[in-house]
Amino acid sequence: MRIMALKGVPAIPFKNVLHAHSHTALLGFGFLFMFGSFIFLILPVSRYKQLYRRLIIIYIAAAVGMFISFLYQSYGAISITFSTIVMLVAYTLIYFFLKDYKKASSELKNPLIRWSIYWFLISTLGIWAVGPVTAILGRTHELYFLSIQFFLHFQFNGWFTLSILGLLIYLAKKRGLDYKFSYPGLWLLNIGLVLTYFLGVTFVSDLPVYFILTSAGAILQIVAYYLILKPVIIHLIKTLDYRLWSTKLLLTGVGCLMLKVLLQSLVIFPSLAMVSYSVREFIVGYIHLILLGGMTLTGGGILLKEGILQPNKWNKIGWLGLAITFVIMELILFSYAILTWQGIGNALIYVTAMFYVTIPFPVFTGLIVYGAWNVPRASTLRRGELCFWK
Secondary structure, eight states: OHHHHHTOOTTSOHHHHHHHHHHIIIIIIIHHHHHHHHHHHHOSSOTTHHHHHHHHHHHHHHHHHHHHHHHHHSSSHHHHHHHHHHHHHHHHHHHHHHHHHHTSOTTTOOHHHHHHHHHHHHHHHHHHHHHHHHHHTOTTSHHHHHHHHHHHHIIIIIIIHHHHHHHHHHHHHHTTOOOOOOHHHHHHHHHHHHHHTHHHHTTTOOOHHHHHHHHHHHHHHHHHHHHHHHHHHHHHHHHSOTTSHHHHHHHHHHHHHHHHHHHHHGGGSHHHHHHHHHSHHHHHHHHHIIIIIIIIIHHHHHHHHTTSSOOOHHHHHHHHHHHHHHHHHHHHHHHHHHHHHTTOOOHHHHHHHHHHHHTHHHHHHHHHHHHHHSSOHHHHTTTGGGOTTO
16 A cells, blocks of 8 residues: 555555455454454363364455455455455354353453444444445445445444454453443443444534533543553553563553544544544544554454563564554654645655554564464463464
8 A cells, every 4th residue: 555655556445455454454354353362361261262263264265355355346245245254253252252251250240341342233234324325325425435434444443443442341350450441431432433424424424512522522422541451551650660671561552542542532623523534644644543553463462461472582672673664653653644734744754754654564474473373382282272273
């Protein structure tokens, strides 16, 4: 995508690459990363281990097919077929996970885990709506945009965000926190999540009521984060070993989550709410902040802390390199967004900088994968009851 933005690749239309990237990032990497984390952390022993293994293999194969078909035709019969398979397999995985979850240890569970799954299911209603809306009203209709926004909003701010918050609570409880879950905080979080969807509605309608609902949602979410996360953050700050690189990785991810809340709180002001979706780089930076920062770095830190991923020199270079590259990329994104907002952004400098900053990403990702597999087999089978590849 970066080289296409810089020089262009005539053989593949940019929209094909964009759609392949977005679908694979969310339904490929994002879903597998969080769902896999749930299985290994929340369900160390499962009666459905072989079923999970088979379903995940099917899911990965379908996700690869989805990626290739979107490159080939963007939205079309083949890509929609693979996307449908991905969704149906995800539903099946979730069904058996929720059955397992009921019998999981209460020490490992918390309501945010369950609610994150619910928001994933709710978000997919937007995807299913796209087909009928396109067929009846066309892709230029407002409902087409709102359906896409429905999916994206509840994926990023619901599924991904609540799942990683739930795993932070899990980590704090494993480290001795006697945590009393704030159910008022949960309801404020969920209500705020619904209300902040109206930020997308303000893009197609400037009625004041939608800005009021968005502002109210942002305020509720700030209060909810305080009620739910305050004891967790305080406990982790007191108990984490700051000499470990995994701690630095984890705290970088948590910092991204806090920054996400701060940025979202800015939509309390209608003028800033409009700016947030008027400049594309604000949107891209915010999405990356959640997916790469809040979810990936925090999740990676938790998996390292819990021994699911074994720390070694390869994944140390990979994870820290990824984190540093990500921070630089976010600085470029938001700097350019602010400059563009002020009318002084230089597109050529921005595109060139983003291209060169992105180059190390596949290298660091490869080192993370290599480091995850290049460990003694006994270590990878610590939780052998659920090892998919046994």
